[in-house]
Amino acid sequence: MVKVTLLAGGVGGAKMAEGLAALDDVDLTIIGNVADDEVFHGLWVSPDIDTVTYTLADLIDRKQGWGVSDDGMRALGILEALGQPIWMTLGDKDLGLHIYRTMRRAQGDRPSQIAHDVARALNIKPRIVLPTDDRVQTRLLTDDGELSFQEYFVREKCVPEVSGLWFEGIGDARPTPEALDVIDRSDLFVIAPSNPLVSIDPILAVPGLQDAIVHTHKPVVAVSPLIAGKTVKGPAAKMMSGLGMEPTALGIARHYQGFVDRLVIDDQDAGFVEAIEALGIAVSATDILMPNAERKAALASQVLEFAA
């Protein structure tokens, strides 16, 4: 068994997790992102963790890539009638989980224990680990003012130009013992094809967490979230441009330089191979789109082979 630790955001991260979870010889742990967590209607919503959880529990709405399949909007309809803003689409089943999480948090339980218990209750085999139990929130400076990630992504539909980005609370955040433990026992680290700026960076920015990975001296292989300069889903390319980064596989390589030793990019980006190798990063070019279960598992296999 290869002990694989996947650092993952939302939709792209969940696809990579599914691919790795489908392999017999992989003992998988996912360290997810909590920096786009936000409180809606008094309930603690953890969009990236939930997308990974719903995907691995096979509850995910596969058309959308997020949310729960066959969900309803009855609770949200009442909240709207009561004058609440409802731009964050929270289905009834989804709210069931948020109600549970909020109750457990109010009881003083650690967020990582709650995420673990949810995954177990939903019969998820891989471990889902939080990078920190402390409050960290991605904040964006835009031409429309300061926004949380959900405000930018969902409410404003990524229209505002992003010129600054920081993780509120990151200085005081402590890594969870579970994250440090799994890192210590890991044979290999995979960086999912998630938004590096708002999904992967806030995991690595938890003080001590990236160092812990580096100190294992185990391979760190990233999968590019960009294909031909575009993101499969989400605003990564647009945000990279806004923050002065080249929105290409090479830009991704530069961003992860010094931490990642292997990068898997798409065939369409094969022109960047030399430039990426010049950064001291080994490259594998392949078809990295994951439209179905077969392709997810196939890419996961290739990532493992490349890292071996």
Add this chain to the structure above:
Amino acid sequence: MVKVTLLAGGVGGAKMAEGLAALDDVDLTIIGNVADDEVFHGLWVSPDIDTVTYTLADLIDRKQGWGVSDDGMRALGILEALGQPIWMTLGDKDLGLHIYRTMRRAQGDRPSQIAHDVARALNIKPRIVLPTDDRVQTRLLTDDGELSFQEYFVREKCVPEVSGLWFEGIGDARPTPEALDVIDRSDLFVIAPSNPLVSIDPILAVPGLQDAIVHTHKPVVAVSPLIAGKTVKGPAAKMMSGLGMEPTALGIARHYQGFVDRLVIDDQDAGFVEAIEALGIAVSATDILMPNAERKAALASQVLEFAA
């Protein structure tokens, strides 16, 4: 306009409220019961207030008499999968209201302000007033141990024998300014055909509230919740027996003696008229069942005439 204050519990109280609300010349305020409030999954549920609210907003599930019509159970299904007890049937729409209430309470808003805002948002014309903003909870001593009212009523389906009953927190409860104000301006008080022990008594037991009604010297007319020794809905008759009270219209009269000056009973209980009058309570016997809107309004009219 006659300013009517209705003291009401859940289903029976909501029917009486609907009847009074249908009359053109009535300016109606309902003082509801909060002593069977209970927290489920971290959410503050207020079953009696909600039944009145949903009924007057025409959102009520009219087959059940409680809950919201066309509701779903998606959130509860997830809560069940997460190991939560789900004996309290909370639909998705219903949960929307509980989420809102819990959020407002956590923000420090007074429960009576929240109830008022909900009623206004749902376009309810009568005022819905809480007797107290403090925590009061009906506790029952049964042969199955100490239970809250919801545990007894919903979870245990009224099977345990009740031998004792008290209102936890009642000594420290203060009446709301809204309740005292509406009592002061009221022309007439109506006691709905609700369970006297667990719906009406915990309203009247809020220190100062019953005194405030008495001091107005305005008529107080009660409608019996029993017909031929049986309750239309709920455990009133069984509970009265368990606590040593006669479960009849006469038992109701004895319970309210000294406070109520008029009692409306069912035709079937006309045999009790003399005995009730002997207690100093005027009696009107009529058909008090309220199976539809016409009968609700008709009974409300008769109550007003009788009180005039």
